[in-house]
Amino acid sequence: MTFDNSRAFAQQCDRDDPLRDWRRRFSHPRINGRDVLYFTGNSLGLMPEGVREALNVELDDWARLGVEGHFHGTHPWYSYHERLTPPSARLVGALESEVVCMNSLTTNLHLLFVSFYRPAGKRYKIISEAKMFPSDRYLLETQTRFHGYDPDDAIIEVGPREGSRIIEEADIVAAIREHADEVALVFFGGVQYFTGQFFDIATITQAAHDAGATVGVDLAHAVGNVPLSLHDWGVDFAAWCTYKYLNGSAGNVGGAFVHERHATADLPRFGGWWGHDKENRFLMEPGFTPIPGAEGWQLSNAPVMGMAVLHAALSMFDEVGLDALRKKSIALTGYLENILRDVIARQEHMTMRLITPTDPARRGCQLSVQLVGGDRGLFDALTAAGVICDFREPDVVRLAPAPFYNSFEDVWRFGGVLEQVLAEQAA
Numbered sequence: 001m002t003f004d005n006s007r008a009f010a011q012q013c014d015r016d017d018p019l020r021d022w023r024r025r026f027s028h029p030r031i032n033g034r035d036v037l038y039f040t041g042n043s044l045g046l047m048p049e050g051v052r053e054a055l056n057v058e059l060d061d062w063a064r065l066g067v068e069g070h071f072h073g074t075h076p077w078y079s080y081h082e083r084l085t086p087p088s089a090r091l092v093g094a095l096e097s098e099v100v101c102m103n104s105l106t107t108n109l110h111l112l113f114v115s116f117y118r119p120a121g122k123r124y125k126i127i128s129e130a131k132m133f134p135s136d137r138y139l140l141e142t143q144t145r146f147h148g149y150d151p152d153d154a155i156i157e158v159g160p161r162e163g164s165r166i167i168e169e170a171d172i173v174a175a176i177r178e179h180a181d182e183v184a185l186v187f188f189g190g191v192q193y194f195t196g197q198f199f200d201i202a203t204i205t206q207a208a209h210d211a212g213a214t215v216g217v218d219l220a221h222a223v224g225n226v227p228l229s230l231h232d233w234g235v236d237f238a239a240w241c242t243y244k245y246l247n248g249s250a251g252n253v254g255g256a257f258v259h260e261r262h263a264t265a266d267l268p269r270f271g272g273w274w275g276h277d278k279e280n281r282f283l284m285e286p287g288f289t290p291i292p293g294a295e296g297w298q299l300s301n302a303p304v305m306g307m308a309v310l311h312a313a314l315s316m317f318d319e320v321g322l323d324a325l326r327k328k329s330i331a332l333t334g335y336l337e338n339i340l341r342d343v344i345a346r347q348e349h350m351t352m353r354l355i356t357p358t359d360p361a362r363r364g365c366q367l368s369v370q371l372v373g374g375d376r377g378l379f380d381a382l383t384a385a386g387v388i389c390d391f392r393e394p395d396v397v398r399l400a401p402a403p404f405y406n407s408f409e410d411v412w413r414f415g416g417v418l419e420q421v422l423a424e425q426a427a
């Protein structure tokens, strides 16, 4: 594709886009009476059509049936979470028995650490990426402390090389080899939340297993964004939230993956009645027998209202398919990269440094841009001009055009707004 920073070119791309009609199936926020340019699908996805209707089905059943909704509802609540399993398994590349939707992301990670972070003797360290998302960092600190270790000693962070923000997989593999006899767990984000780097999970997993360690992945920024093959890659466990690229609504129920090889393993875990053998759950007797597979990590009966919304959102992924979304995403983000380079090159107020990898295979839809010479004022001016993106001190802007509901014209319009804001700041 030859790139052109013009409305005509962007509109042509939109006409050629097989997914162009999906945009209308989401509610686009308006601020001060006009549509915003929304680039924060990496934080909270937009509301898909059909969620009110899906929620109303369950509300009506509750009104109509009361407790009978558990067994006689339109979608019986007793097994409601099972509706979410097939679409979730397809998104992460897993067998259905390897996936369950439950709780929330950080909660699921703690529960999975109970089973998969099992430090013993010399082997107690965790290797992870530097500058993890704070919740993940707190997870690692409190888990290592819980087992009696000093986080500063037990957590080994692999950082970027001098002058870069990208963490090279070769350096991760080298760190795993260097600490091969003391690493218990290797824990990474699938897509790094700050830089947008998509890690080579297969390579990291292989190296970790060669060293005798287990592997966990946080897929918050990866699920619904990039293609995943958790089963084939052999990852031991993973968890994700559903309100970012999955458009599942704020704080909604998360997802978890446990590889088939652990389905019936006698692992330590925290149990609850929803993880207990379905056949005799209602005998209400002591003696916890976990359901084989990921469902055996559930604790509580399912939050049906949120799950109804999530089901409607996930159905859209099944309808369009992740391959088509990814194809558009690569083109859309590539266009944004070109627009940014063009706008920045034509002014002298600031320089731009893309801290996201330039290779589309090593990133999802997000671009993180360091605007050297810019500051919060620039971000505030973008917001005032109707752009919803996000800003990280001191000078990084994260932009995530989502292939489901962002257009090429959105990206082109963003370039125009940035150009105008830069001109105003220079004046």
Ligand SMILES: *Cc1c(COP(=O)(O)O)cnc(C)c1O
Pocket: 104, 105, 106, 107, 133, 135, 136, 189, 193, 218, 220, 221, 241
């Ligand atoms: C969004 C995000 C979270 C949020 O965790 P919750 O438990 O859903 O609040 C955690 N980790 C990463 C990497 C994230 O991107």
